Amino acid sequence: MFNNMDNEDLDNYAEQIIDGSELSDDDIRRLLETQSPDEIEKLHYVARRIRDHFFGNKVFMYSFVYFSTYCKNKCTFCYYRNANEIDRYRLSVEDIRKICQVIKTEDVHMVDLTMGEDPYFHNKPERLAEFVRTVREEVGKPIMISPGVVDNDTLEMLRDNGANFLALYQETYDMELYKQLRVEQSFEGRINSRNHAKRIGYCVEDGILTEVEPDIESTIISLRGLATSNPDMVRVMTFLPQQGTPLEGKEIRDSSSELKIISILRLLYPDKLIPASLDLEGIDGMVHRLNAGANVVTSIISSNSSLEGVVNYDREHAERDRDVKSVIARLKTMGMEPAEQSEFEKLLGR
Ligand code: SAM
Ligand code: MD0
Ligand code: SF4
Numbered sequence: 001m002f003n004n005m006d007n008e009d010l011d012n013y014a015e016q017i018i019d020g021s022e023l024s025d026d027d028i029r030r031l032l033e034t035q036s037p038d039e040i041e042k043l044h045y046v047a048r049r050i051r052d053h054f055f056g057n058k059v060f061m062y063s064f065v066y067f068s069t070y071c072k073n074k075c076t077f078c079y080y081r082n083a084n085e086i087d088r089y090r091l092s093v094e095d096i097r098k099i100c101q102v103i104k105t106e107d108v109h110m111v112d113l114t115m116g117e118d119p120y121f122h123n124k125p126e127r128l129a130e131f132v133r134t135v136r137e138e139v140g141k142p143i144m145i146s147p148g149v150v151d152n153d154t155l156e157m158l159r160d161n162g163a164n165f166l167a168l169y170q171e172t173y174d175m176e177l178y179k180q181l182r183v184e185q186s187f188e189g190r191i192n193s194r195n196h197a198k199r200i201g202y203c204v205e206d207g208i209l210t211e212v213e214p215d216i217e218s219t220i221i222s223l224r225g226l227a228t229s230n231p232d233m234v235r236v237m238t239f240l241p242q243q244g245t246p247l248e249g250k251e252i253r254d255s256s257s258e259l260k261i262i263s264i265l266r267l268l269y270p271d272k273l274i275p276a277s278l279d280l281e282g283i284d285g286m287v288h289r290l291n292a293g294a295n296v297v298t299s300i301i302s303s304n305s306s307l308e309g310v311v312n313y314d315r316e317h318a319e320r321d322r323d324v325k326s327v328i329a330r331l332k333t334m335g336m337e338p339a340e341q342s343e344f345e346k347l348l349g350r
Pocket of ligand 1: 077078079114115116117146147148149167168169171207208209237238239240241242310311
């Protein structure tokens with residue numbers, strides 16, 4: 001697709017996407033199939049041009065607070081599935097208030113409050129509302145919630161207590177694959193929850209996993225499926241095998257598929273938020289993901305925090321490098337910088 005194009009051609013192509021022209025399924029198939037390093041670098045170049053057009057060199061940063069690792073579900077890819085015999089934790093409101101004292105000193109744009117589908121909160125959602133309210137009062141910045149599927153009343157209660165963004169990932173829009181990944185969970189249930197959140201004023205994030213698909217056609221179904229909830233943010237994450245889970249032994253290649261898909265997402269959703277998660281390959285991985293067209297850094301965890309990530313590439317590391325200062329220092333070496341809080345709030349329509 002880009003093989004015989006020079007930079008001027010690539011710039012023109014980026015302009016066409018910026019002006020509204022769209023990729024065909026054949027275009028996506030050819031980009032997913034290409035193994036030519038030259039063509040892949042040209043794809044990343046076009047994606048950066050489009051990202052820079054809408055966001056300049058500005059990056060948004062999310063603090064990650066995984067406040068309960070209990071979960072009633074048994075997703076086959078996830079370390080926190082209920083059948084996995086692991087150490088789990090659940091924070092208290094006092095814990096959250098203490099964590100907020102650190103986060104409010106940090107240069108982040110939003111706080112991502114994430115949990116497993118913990119019955120302690122799912123059966124008593126007012127407990128979740130209290131957590132959201134505490135973060136709003138203490139930090140006073142936008143709040144993303146990743147609670148799994150909660151009912152519509154709970155979504156409204158959380159919105160009224162300060163939640164602005166719902167993160168709920170479909171993982172795949174290939175129904176057969178979905179059943180193998182999110183065992184016994186309703187496919188429509190996740191879509192309906194995101195759609196209701198949009199209706200009542202939330203921004204929403206949807207996402208897919210890669211390195212789990214049976215073939216490229218499955219990836220294309222998912223890339224097209226992401227449009228379903230008209231998301232404000234779209235992501236792809238490389239599946240990382242987890243101890244004690246059914247997919248523990250699954251072979252994965254590397255993150256090259258994710259980097260390609262990040263660029264394709266930038267061409268499909270030119271002005272949307274697309275994350276580089278620190279949870280997969282840390283700050284070094286962040287650089288590759290930003291160079292592929294991402295414009296958000298997620299899974300930022302304060303340096304002295306014992307909170308977990310979700311994928312935890314650094315589970316065995318003595319030291320973690322996911323703190324906001326290290327992120328900003330590396331951004332500067334790339335000629336990028338954190339956006340103003342007002343720019344982010346404007347994006348959220350606040
Ligand atoms: N429990 C809530 C849920 O499932 O929606 C929120 C948290 S959940 C852990 C967040 C996301 O992490 C999942 O939707 C999945 O996309 C990603 N994830 C979990 N385990 C992963 C793995 N082993 N490799 C890559 N991504 C993973
Ligand atoms: C991340 N570890 O951003 C976090 C998590 C959930 N909203 C986010 C998957 O990668
Ligand atoms: Fe639970 Fe979410 Fe993990 Fe599934 S992905 S097992 S719902 S924490």
